[in-house]
Amino acid sequence: MHATAGRILYETLKAHGVTCLFGMEDPIHVFHAVDRAATKVITVRDEKHGAIMAHGCAQATGRPGVCASTSGPGATNLITGLLEALQSSVPVIALVQDHPLKLKGRHAGSALDHAAALTPFVKAVIRIDYPERTAELVRSAFRIATTGRPGPVALICPSDVMATETDGEPYADPAYAHFPAIRSRADAASVARAAELLAKAERPLIVAGGGSVASGAFAEIAELAERFAAPVATTMTGKGAIADNHPLSAGVLGTTTGGLYGRGKVSNTLLTEADVVLVLGSRTGQICYSNWTLPRPETKLIHLDVDPVEVGRNFRTDVPMVGDVRDTLRDLLAHCRAAGLERADRGNGGRMAGLKEEWAREIAPVATSDRQPMRPERVFAEIGRVSDASTLIVTDASYVTGWAMSQLDTTAAGRFILSPRGTAGIGWSLPAAMGAKLADPARSVICVSGDGGFGYVMNELETAARYGVKVLMVVFNNSTLGFQRHWEELLMGSYVECDFMEVDYSEVARALKCSGESVTDPADLAAALARGLACPGPYVINAVIDPEAAAPIMGFDKPIPADATH
Numbered sequence: 001m002h003a004t005a006g007r008i009l010y011e012t013l014k015a016h017g018v019t020c021l022f023g024m025e026d027p028i029h030v031f032h033a034v035d036r037a038a039t040k041v042i043t044v045r046d047e048k049h050g051a052i053m054a055h056g057c058a059q060a061t062g063r064p065g066v067c068a069s070t071s072g073p074g075a076t077n078l079i080t081g082l083l084e085a086l087q088s089s090v091p092v093i094a095l096v097q098d099h100p101l102k103l104k105g106r107h108a109g110s111a112l113d114h115a116a117a118l119t120p121f122v123k124a125v126i127r128i129d130y131p132e133r134t135a136e137l138v139r140s141a142f143r144i145a146t147t148g149r150p151g152p153v154a155l156i157c158p159s160d161v162m163a164t165e166t167d168g169e170p171y172a173d174p175a176y177a178h179f180p181a182i183r184s185r186a187d188a189a190s191v192a193r194a195a196e197l198l199a200k201a202e203r204p205l206i207v208a209g210g211g212s213v214a215s216g217a218f219a220e221i222a223e224l225a226e227r228f229a230a231p232v233a234t235t236m237t238g239k240g241a242i243a244d245n246h247p248l249s250a251g252v253l254g255t256t257t258g259g260l261y262g263r264g265k266v267s268n269t270l271l272t273e274a275d276v277v278l279v280l281g282s283r284t285g286q287i288c289y290s291n292w293t294l295p296r297p298e299t300k301l302i303h304l305d306v307d308p309v310e311v312g313r314n315f316r317t318d319v320p321m322v323g324d325v326r327d328t329l330r331d332l333l334a335h336c337r338a339a340g341l342e343r344a345d346r347g348n349g350g351r352m353a354g355l356k357e358e359w360a361r362e363i364a365p366v367a368t369s370d371r372q373p374m375r376p377e378r379v380f381a382e383i384g385r386v387s388d389a390s391t392l393i394v395t396d397a398s399y400v401t402g403w404a405m406s407q408l409d410t411t412a413a414g415r416f417i418l419s420p421r422g423t424a425g426i427g428w429s430l431p432a433a434m435g436a437k438l439a440d441p442a443r444s445v446i447c448v449s450g451d452g453g454f455g456y457v458m459n460e461l462e463t464a465a466r467y468g469v470k471v472l473m474v475v476f477n478n479s480t481l482g483f484q485r486h487w488e489e490l491l492m493g494s495y496v497e498c499d500f501m502e503v504d505y506s507e508v509a510r511a512l513k514c515s516g517e518s519v520t521d522p523a524d525l526a527a528a529l530a531r532g533l534a535c536p537g538p539y540v541i542n543a544v545i546d547p548e549a550a551a552p553i554m555g556f557d558k559p560i561p562a563d564a565t566h
Helices: 005-015 047-061 073-077 079-088 114-121 131-146 159-163 188-200 210-215 218-228 264-273 325-339 348-367 376-386 399-407 429-439 451-457 460-467 482-492 505-511 522-534
Strands: 002-004 020-023 040-043 065-069 092-098 124-127 153-158 165-167 204-208 232-234 249-252 276-280 300-305 319-322 392-395 445-450 472-477 515-519 539-544
Touching (some): 005 131, 047 065, 047 092, 073 092, 079 092, 079 114, 092 131, 131 153, 188 325, 218 325, 232 264, 348 376, 376 445, 376 522, 392 399, 399 445, 429 451, 445 451, 451 472, 472 505, 472 522, 505 539, 515 522
Parallel strands (some): 020 040, 092 153, 204 276, 232 249, 392 445, 515 539
Antiparallel strands (some): 002 165
16 A cells, blocks of 8 residues: 555554544544544543543453544643553553654654653553554554553654655454454463362362453353352452352452442452462452452462463462463363363352352342432442343442442353453543443443542543443442542541532533433432433433442441551
8 A cells, every 4th residue: 555654554453443543633644544434533532531442442342442642741641541551451552643753852842752751651662753664563563462461552653754655554463453362371280280279179269350351261260160169259350250140159359349238258258268269360469359468378379360470479379370361271171171170069159158148138228228318339239220241331440349349240251340440540430431332332331430530531521422422421429539538537537628519410411412310319210220221322310329438348447557558
């Protein structure tokens, strides 16, 4: 093909299956080359939100999402979104407009060393300084983004290079158009050792992390759990690795779900009692492993991850395994079948069933409460009733994550819930939900956020209205920064400035050309949710909740040590 480098760049994106381009209209020569019949151009109100939309798009489709920005402050606005993608192992390609090469070092307007600014927040920065290499370098970006531990890549695009006519071949290597690409497998010796440990275990437990969901290891996890009668707990990003109604599903573990009214008490108890734990695709972070107090030091640990840096990072590991979760579990299952290795239930099932019943009794009064202001557990109970296995729930960080992870169920394994667990920044859910919906229009999408997080992103409601993005947004409005307020009260005995004025965010939605309503009575929730799901465009429910209600975070019902961290 003979065309501008900008056109060749776009055609290479198109060849990789890119159907949405999120951002401001720079690099300009790329945007002006877009085939609007094949690719949606989504102009956002903030480049950060464009990066988050690309993240949501990637998780909804299994293909890298693409965002774009102008130079200087536009590029720095991307950073928060790219950092979340990096920490969450999600492939995003960021196109960054750069100044003409001839202006380098002359203090041109909005000048910035983009490579230096973005390098800490991406897997790689690639400069396109030679027009004839454009297609090749775009393919490199996709290869880096989708292999190993996936993550974002920045493509720096000088405007004079993008305007230059050149020859190029804008084809895609199909292996790198989706993720995970080029799956690796753990070695046979580690597979055999893992099988032996599981077969001899008295109280085995499987912990499925986000890598399990990204790998699509759903059938393999269920089969392995059933073969060894091993309950399956998940991290927050691993939720969906096994259906919540599966008899061996133990729910989400960790401090965010392990407190009052939290289902995490089930999985945390099983992790405490386990003698062998198989960790699948998890970074073993602070929150889900209870400040690294679980599993116990005497527990035998098998850790499988695609990234060798993560294996054994935080715990002594008896069997380290490096490989893709799905394909390595296939090898493990084949080995077990050939060797006749399996394990009968020795009471684990009954133990877990009893723990689940205790949790159900504990949460019932608040999940069915008719009090006003509303209990958040009641709101989530109603959201659960209108959701099914095809619904995608997108949660913000902070309190809504704890409530959602503890209460929402799925009747089938799969990616049905998205949450920003890489850096846990609030103000993520709405743009992520929009990106997911634009990439997969047939899927029902419900977005949940606190009013604090919603304040970061409500300008994108106009974007949702402009493009007719059918997303149901439920704002949990307690007129305060709930987590921060309660944290300060527990740690310091009081809080400083966490409260907001009372705002009806459905009125904000209507001002920004969306539909919506406010709900104060839990008896009205079901009808409001039904109206929101039936609306042909974006819909905002302003759900007024009790400002004293806390998420099921461990320790939030008692004083916190002075040296505690979030």
